[in-house]
Amino acid sequence: MAPSLRGGTLAGTEAPHVAVARLGRFERLPWRRIILVVLGIVVGGVVVLGTLRTLGLDRVEGGYSGGAWRDFIVQGAAQGAIFAMIALGYSLVYGILRMINFAHGEVFMAGAFGSFFFADAYAKSGFLNRSPLLALAIVTLVAVAVSVGTAVLLERLAYRPLRNAPRLVPLITAIGATLFLQNAFRGFFGPQPYGYPKPTVLAGNITVLGVQIQRTQLLVLVVAVICMIVLQWFVATTRTGRSMRAVAQDREIASLMGINVDRVIVVTFAIGGVLAGIAGVLFSLSFEQVQFTMGFRPGIAAFTAAVLGGIGSIGGAALGGFVIGLLQAVGPPLILTGFGIPSVFSLKDAFVFLVLVLVLVFRPGGLLGTGEAEKV
């Protein structure tokens, strides 16, 4: 369904069997496959058993009502939508450059932080509540501008000089850029958290199809889905989108065909920045707080989402984001409660990474990846 930034797989690249004479029957058994099948059965069994036991619990014994499951799903999806938007930034850049832009979480933080000063001023002057639509539009534009600026500067100053260096070099540069950006924001604005204002129209709940959901959660979901559809359209049909796919398939040939590779790369970073900026505003409206460390954990979650979905694939990043959000909210209570484990949510991150490992064992390229192992 999703047009992949990566090219199609090459058929018939499986390594030729090395003929070894007189192997015993035992050694010829497909051990890798057997281990996978057994592992699959064990994991599946644990999941099914845990789920059944949890659902069999009464509320008095620590079980959950239907309302709780519905809320977990809504909460997880809203959080996942934000992860998905950040994950797209990781995935787009990876698709084009084959490099992990670890500083992308800080691009998100920069946008959110930049927009805070406008949102705060508008809240104090009353503009935010008088015309929330216009105010939010301006605040979002500011966030996008700051994020795009940060992303493009990163590309120009930190990554472009290293374009032809070994893969490890830009990766370490990206980690350095992360630390630089975090500490720069701490130096400028201090370590304390700032309360992010929210217009009163976004406060409270709204009923959609019989389900009560917070207005901010609805906003997050709607905006995220619109962004993904627009991105999909952009990459699939526009001239720039076609150039992006061409550069992703083969940078050299694309360049020979007259595509300005540098421009395409800048555009890719800018698109990642736009999404990160919008995600920054959505995140701030949901949690009403910004701090210089706010980009790190969502950044890690989004990177995980991109790998889980299949790095380089747009649909994969979107799917991965939602899967991670839902896993964090629904997974621990659904599967772990049944085994009588206390404080199930403390195992949230362990749970997510376990799932990541398992997915990569069975599908090395990620959920929507090409199916082949990708070294990231």
Added chain:
Amino acid sequence: MKHRIWFKALALVAVLTIVATACADDGGGDGGPGAGEVDCATVEFGCVEVGADEPIKLGAAQVISGADASLGQDQVNALELAIDYLDESFDQTPGTLLDHPVELTVEDELCSAEGGQTAGTALAADTSIVAVVGTSCSSAALGVADTILGDKGITLISGSNTSPALTDPELHNPFYARTAHNDRIQGAIGAEFALGEDLGATTAATIADESPYTQGLVGAFEANFEAGGGTITGSEQVNSEDTDFKPVLRSLAEQDPEVLYFPIFVAACTLIIRQAQDIMPDAELIVADGCLSSDTLKNAGPAADGVWASSPDLSAFQSDEFYSGEFIPAYQEAFGSEPLAVFHAHSFDAANVVFAAIEEVAIDNGDGSLSIPRQALRDAIFATEGFDGVTGTITCLDTGDCATDVTIGLFLAPGWPVEGGTDDPAVYTDTKSLDEVL
């Protein structure tokens, strides 16, 4: 087969004997020799030699950078005031101890275990350090700075560590003491308040994070709440860097607890206060002194109204003549600001306990130099009894707790005793000693 069983029993006895002997050796230092009969060449951990013209060096492991810098800087300021006050007056000229000046060596403990490791190692490597006042945060001391310094026989005395684990008999390092209150009391009084007339709750849920501070408080709250006849309906643990606590709160809300107790630090605490408004509108929210900050009131906005915060009630000594008439004016004159946090008085007391112990055990070599035996210094600090400090009368127990009776107050937002709050008096206060709580 029978002789095999005998063999096993014999082996077991042998092993137990070895263990018992080893343990006995460890504890043997407690009854160390008095100051008069110390031979620095043979005594365990040796002596700190202070030359005739050299200063006595006091270490400080405090957080002086990052989000919690005010907590540590406040105590460093207090230590400088304590050195100033060695001549019994705040005159901005440092006093002397046994005719030697006192020099402060400050290391940043970053309010983390990693920082405690670095700061502890740096101070332990300096053989001229007599004792260390610190750390600011329990996480920097527990199993890190307390062990590193204790292994060298350097006493670590803290003015702001409150985690019960640090003085738990099983985990206590014999060289660790503190003048700050033990959170067993704060947790217990929190539970007493939740069960009492004001809230009249019978069910409560708790949220801790990864820090020893919150885990200690939650543990104390739960134990005392259940002992008082209440039921804990759920306890969760989160990560202090998380932002989305909605699923956690939704899961705890399933059991409809009347009270939610989450003694977490400012950033996560504010997020939980906001998110609990929608998910647990009826529950009474109780936080502890880690969240009692003007940032919480400012960032949570109206959502903070009605949130209870427990905190040591300092009004008892704040009206004290020395504190308000001499200490605070001296602080303002020296550092140009009001005290930055709440633990300056505790660190001031910690420094004075150390100074008194040095005076007691230091050996005058006759040529103006001093020898300070480490083990005897530790024993003298732990033998402190009825010491008249700013925060009250200080008596150290074997487990290292020197603040034995603690007054805790419960404050209702926006009437918190912080900048931006309306500074109402505590709604509920109680004083308890360590023996009275679980």
